[in-house]
Amino acid sequence: MEKLDKTDLKILSLLQQNAALPVAEIAPQVNLSVTPCWRRIQRLEREGYIRNRVALLDHNKLNVGVTVFVAIKTRDHSIEWLEKFRNTVQQIPEILSMYRLSGSVDYLLHLVLPDIAAYDKVYKQLIAEVSFQEVSSMFSMEEMKATTAIPLNYYGPL
Structure with missing residues (x-):
């Protein structure tokens, strides 16, 4: 497992806020082009830093308030x-x-x-x-x- 750098941490921070954020939107925010950014995300998933990508649902709207x-x-x-x-x-x-x-x-x-x-x-x-x-x-x-x-x-x- 590689040590995470500031770019990796910024990617993780962005994905924690919105896991559906397209790589094309993440890349410029971390000063990378799309392909290297996509590779980093794949590595973060492969190494287990990103366990899963989920949708957070509204408890009240789904009657479990x-x-x-x-x-x-x-x-x-x-x-x-x-x-x-x-x-x-x-x-x-x-x-x-x-x-x-x-x-x-x-x-x-x-x-x-x-x-x-x-x-x-x-x-x-x-x-x-x-x-x-x-x-x-x-x-x-x-x-x-x-x-x-x-x-x-x-x-x-x-």
């Missing part, structure tokens, strides 16, 4: 339990992300749903498959910041 964070504690920390939990979560499309944490909570789930009744259905699906010590649900009142853009300034010296 309720955001829930679920904090989970477990007594069982075995690999078998973790794999069962991971497999269960993978099958539930309302769960957008799952994190294993340090501290007083073991796992944090991020869900989007149309309403509390839909959350209750997901909750029942989870507890039917996996046992937990404690489940605490937090319903978001307002989204104050949401981005998928990661900060690129920590990559290291260029």
